[in-house]
Structure formats: structure tokens, C-alpha cells
Amino acid sequence: MASDIPVPLQLTQLTKADFEDDNLPVVNQYLTSIVNAHNALAGHTGDVTLAGNLNLNGKTIKNVAAPVGPGDVVTKSAADSTYGAAVVGPQLEVSGKYSLKTVRRLNDTTQREKNSTYLNDLMNTTPTANDATLSATHVSGGVCVVTVSAGSLVRMDDSTVAFPERSDTLFVPTLITLLTLNRLSGVVTATSSAPHGLIRGETFSIPTATDVTFVGSFVVSTVSSPTQFTFFQAGPDDPSGTGGTASVGGVYYYYLAANAFVLSLEGPFPADTWVNRQSVNTDGNVQVAVVVLTSSGFNIAQSSAGGTSPAATNGRLFGRL
């Protein structure tokens, strides 16, 4: 690259003798060097190469072509179309090129939220405000009829929706008598007095047990025999635990779906847990009542609706629904 840099033009002091030759060789040689230097600076011989920096003293360079190579000057138009805010902005938007850009001024009374209806679509957990009551028939033929009375529900935005009465004929869960419950390294082996009928992966609950540490809701891990199955439960080893009872299903949730005015039913669940309640209270569904059936029928102590206060002995429900 050094060879492209023009050699500095030396000032030549001409003398009278330089003009005495008819061909004026010295003069012509000097003029030739000046002309060549001028043509080189004008770009007639190719790219103009400077030996030093170009200082325009604040002036602009005009009519520059669009950059091609990596070392080319970037013009304003090229910079705008390649790196400008209009180009880079959409690439920084998570929602893409056509995202809606707006702001809400929180203190602006004309822009303030004027109702809370949007809250109706949010997931919520009980308690909710409704005035339904629960009733049920005695167990007959292995079933009982549960009735949720007509009532009204106050939604999150304080609007009220009335719903009609609903009755369901439900199968009462069979109680499995467990002779022994043995826990070893977090695996519990249960032995029943009669064929339990459970299958691997089935959810069940142990409502009563001699050793209360076995009480809870579980999933069948393995079925060793028609009268023996295992499940996982963390806890200290208890190789000589006595028995209890196991039950499948029995918990039902009544709810109003978003924008609905007729009760829906979900169940049976093996136990009334917050996880199960939340699985029902999604997508705008609002729980209205919990019904717990045991082998002896409707369990009023563990069931509740908005107009039915839970029994004093019920430690599983948290106030009115």
C-alpha cells in the first residue's frame, strides 16, 4: 500500500540556465510532475490516496455512493435504511413488526379503568360469594342424589348471576379396608382384606388410618396382587403399621363457567385439595360448591356451598364458599 502513496512534490527552483536549452527539459519535467500530481489528486489515474488524514474542517462530503465494501463510508441514507430506528425498532419488539404501541396514563381520569369486569376471567380460588345450599338423599343402591339449590353468584366485578337448581345422582365410593400399611424407604405397601380393584396410576385417598401419618391422597405405584398395592409417601420407615381405609373418588366441585348461568360439575376427585380446586377454577370458572361423598354417603361436614356454612368440626374448608 505504501507504493500507492504519491511521492511529495519537491519545489524546484528554476534558474535562467534551465531555459537556455531549446527543449526546456528541466522545465518540462517539472511541469509534468505537477500535471501528474494534479491528475492523481483528481482521480484520473485511479483511487485517490492521501498520505495524511482528510480534515474538512467541519464541511461535508457530498454525493457519496452507497457503501459496498466493509471499509466504505456510510452515507446518511444508507445508515437510515440499515441501522435507523425504524429498521432496528421492530427487531427489538418481542411481539414483532406490527405490535400495538400505546401507553396508559394512570392519573388520567379519562384513561382510568372504569370497571373490573376483566377480573371475571382471571383464575380465582374460593371463597366466592354465592347463596346456594346443599342437600342430599340417603344412600340407596350405592348411589345418592346431591342437590345444589338455585342461587346467585356475585362475580368479581360485583355483577350477579342467578343459576338454577341442579341435582346429580352420584355413585358412592367404595371403601377398601386395609389390613396393613407398611412404609419402607418412602414406599408404602398396603394390603387389603378383599380385592381392591385399583390399577396403576389411579388416584385414591386414605381418609382413616391407625397411624395418621398415612392419611392423604396418593397415586397407585404398583399393583403386586389383587389385595396388595404400593404407593410413594415420604416419611420415616414404619414396617409394622396397622391398617386403615382407602377410597377412590368422592369429591365433586360445582362451578359456574365464564359467562354461564347453569352450574357445571367436575369430578370425582380423590380428595378436596387446593390443587384440585384450582384445577377447576381456571379460565373464568368460579367454584360454587364442594361435595364430599364417602362410603356412608353425603359428608355434610366436609361439603359446602355459599349458603351452607361448613361444620365447626370441618378443618378442611376455609370459611364460606
Place this chain on the structure above:
Amino acid sequence: MALRFDKVKINGTTGHMEVHVRYVEKNGDNVTFGVMKSHGISPTALQEKFNGDTQLWLASIHKEMKERHKAMKPQHDTISKLVGTTVEF
């Protein structure tokens, strides 16, 4: 006398059946609709109580809705006649 089925639902997971019905009373050209109620039944309960016969279940619903309508109709009639009247208490 008939039952009007406003809606029927079958749970795709549990098979729980559900009907939304109202009692229909026809008297000449007059048709009176009773108050709506939902009835549901689990497949196991249907088998245990009605031997799997859906018609028996629907018949039991019809019977209940009819009695319910008969019990409530006088009250509804009393209320319905109040439109435009002034009653001293």
C-alpha cells in the same frame, strides 16, 4: 305435559351425563314453561340405580319436574296476576 331439553352435555372424560330441562304445560293454545333445572348422573350411578336404562332416569326426572311444577305453579300464577294491580296490605 312434556319435558323440554334445553341442553344436553356428556363429559368426555368421566361420561357424566347432564340435561337442562324445564317442564312444559300445554293447555289449549297456552304453553307454560316451568323453572329450569339441571340433572346429572354418573355412568356408574346410572348402572347401579337404573340398571343402565337411560329412559328410567329420564322418567324419574319427568316425575320430579312435574311435581315441582305443580307445587310452584300456584305461586307463579299468584305473582303473575299482580301485574298492573294495587294491593293493600
